Amino acid sequence: MKISTKGRYALRLMLDLAINNTGEFIPLKLVSERQDISVKYLEQIITVLVKAGYVRGLRGSRGGYKLAGKPEDYTVGMILRLTEGSLAPVACLEGDTNYCERADECITLGLWKELYEAINNVVDNTTLADLIERYNDKIGNDYCI
Amino acid sequence: MKISTKGRYALRLMLDLAINNTGEFIPLKLVSERQDISVKYLEQIITVLVKAGYVRGLRGSRGGYKLAGKPEDYTVGMILRLTEGSLAPVACLEGDTNYCERADECITLGLWKELYEAINNVVDNTTLADLIERYNDKIGNDYCI
DNA sequence: TATAATCATAGTATACAAATAGGAATAGAG
DNA sequence: CTCTATTCCTATTTGTATACTATGATTATA
Numbered sequence: 429m430k431i432s433t434k435g436r437y438a439l440r441l442m443l444d445l446a447i448n449n450t451g452e453f454i455p456l457k458l459v460s461e462r463q464d465i466s467v468k469y470l471e472q473i474i475t476v477l478v479k480a481g482y483v484r485g486l487r488g489s490r491g492g493y494k495l496a497g498k499p500e501d502y503t504v505g506m507i508l509r510l511t512e513g514s515l516a517p518v519a520c521l522e523g524d525t526n527y528c529e530r531a532d533e534c535i536t537l538g539l540w541k542e543l544y545e546a547i548n549n550v551v552d553n554t555t556l557a558d559l560i561e562r563y564n565d566k567i568g569n570d571y572c573i
Numbered sequence: 574m575k576i577s578t579k580g581r582y583a584l585r586l587m588l589d590l591a592i593n594n595t596g597e598f599i600p601l602k603l604v605s606e607r608q609d610i611s612v613k614y615l616e617q618i619i620t621v622l623v624k625a626g627y628v629r630g631l632r633g634s635r636g637g638y639k640l641a642g643k644p645e646d647y648t649v650g651m652i653l654r655l656t657e658g659s660l661a662p663v664a665c666l667e668g669d670t671n672y673c674e675r676a677d678e679c680i681t682l683g684l685w686k687e688l689y690e691a692i693n694n695v696v697d698n699t700t701l702a703d704l705i706e707r708y709n710d711k712i713g714n715d716y717c718i
Numbered sequence: 719t720a721t722a723a724t725c726a727t728a729g730t731a732t733a734c735a736a737a738t739a740g741g742a743a744t745a746g747a748g
Numbered sequence: 749c750t751c752t753a754t755t756c757c758t759a760t761t762t763g764t765a766t767a768c769t770a771t772g773a774t775t776a777t778a
Contacts, residue, residue, distance in 0.1 A: 429574060429575070429659075429660050429661075429662065430574070430661075430662060430663065430664070431574060431662045431663055431685075432765090432766065432767085433766075434766085434767085436663065436681070439681055440680075440681065443680055453723095455722080455723060455724090456723085456724085457723080466769080468768080468770075469767075469768060469769085471724075471725075471726095472767095472768085474724095475725075475726085478724095485723095485725085486723085486724075486775095486776075487722095487723060487724040487775045487776055487777095488721090488722070488723055488724075488774090488776025488777055489721060489722045489723060489776060489777040489778065490723080490776075490777055490778080491722075491723045491724060491776065491777080492723070492724085504684060512574060514574075515574050516574075516575075517574065517575060517576045518575065518576055518581065519575070533712075535585075535588055535704050535705065535708045536581070536584055536585065536588070536704065538704075538707055538708075538711075539649060539695070539699055539704060540576075542695050542699075543692065543696065546691040546692060546694065546695045547574075547688065547691060549691065550684070550687050550691045551688070554684055554687075559681065559683070559684060560680065562683055563680045563683075567678075577734090577735065578735075578736060578737085579735085579736085598754095600753080600754060601755085602753090611737075611738080613737075613738060613739075614736075614737060614738080616755075616756075616757095617736095617737085619755095620755095620756075620757085623755095623756095630754095630756085631744095631745075631754085631755075632743070632744045632745055632746095632753090632755040632756075633743090633744050633745025633746055633753070633754055634745060634746040634747060634751090634752060634753045634754065635745075635746055635747080635754080636744085636745065636746080636753075636754045636755060637754075637755085638755085
């Protein structure tokens with residue numbers, strides 16, 4: 429029941445781009461230094477975010493990445509699902525591909541559904557902007573987003 | 574973010590013992606047939622439940638297992654934590670052993686705490702008796718617990 | 719043309735998941 | 749008192765996923 433590094437790092441990556449946004453493209457080298465994650469691993473993770481259209485990349489010198497939209501456009505759920513896959517606690521809740529023969533007589537299915545909903549409820553109701561705002565309130569910082 | 578087979582099977586095992594309880598000890602062979610899980614794997618899983626005192630075992634002919642307490646005594650959380658380990662979505666929320674240097678400046682820590690609480694809230698407020706009752710209501714069965 | 723970056727693909731070490739296997743100990747039945 | 753059905757104990761296996769690292773091609777700017 430753990431969120432993997434891919435999901436966690438993707439979130440930190442998006443947050444880093446949001447917080448350090450100046451309008452310019454931000455190279456992964458900088459994100460790597462700030463977040464203490466290797467550039468190579470970040471590259472692998474950001475590929476998915478680019479393909480999903482959450483992040484825009486520019487090659488070459490002065491290249492880098494920036495969020496395609498605003499921090500409030502991206503929920504934690506969107507980012508985690510992209511990098512982690514489904515957040516369902518059991519496979520039989522994932523789409524129609526993992527249908528379970530025992531579903532009708534399954535005593536625990538309802539419980540897993542409830543757990544799934546609780547998880548979704550948290551991640552889908554929190555945006556990057558929310559996280560930054562809460563952090564500013566707590567720490568007294570004022571990251572410009 | 575998946576519950577492993579150990580956790581899921583442990584829950585089904587406890588439920589099977591609860592539902593099929595007659596006062597006698599129930600051999601794993603029967604549970605195995607009903608739940609379609611190998612006896613050998615069930616043995617491995619039930620060991621933990623016995624050591625925790627959730628289940629009592631008796632060796633030899635006419636031996637088997639039975640719940641030590643009543644179905645309402647056991648929450649899903651108790652059973653899952655025993656077999657899965659902590660249900661924390663990130664390691665830094667687990668006890669004091671996994672302390673993270675970045676905790677103070679971590680923007681995502683609050684989110685993980687919220688998620689953790691949401692998960693705990695579900696599993697700690699559902700007992701085996703609840704699951705059986707809900708199932709009876711849904712299916713029209715009347716398992717004697 | 720040099721440089722700094724993304725982009726694409728492959729490889730690797732480790733740990734965890736999901737079991738299976740073999741046999742010793744024991745409680746009851748006959 | 750022996751047979752049998754069971755728990756109990758420890759090891760081994762197999763596959764898959766995680767968490768990276770490595771190499772090199774491409775491209776945009778200075």
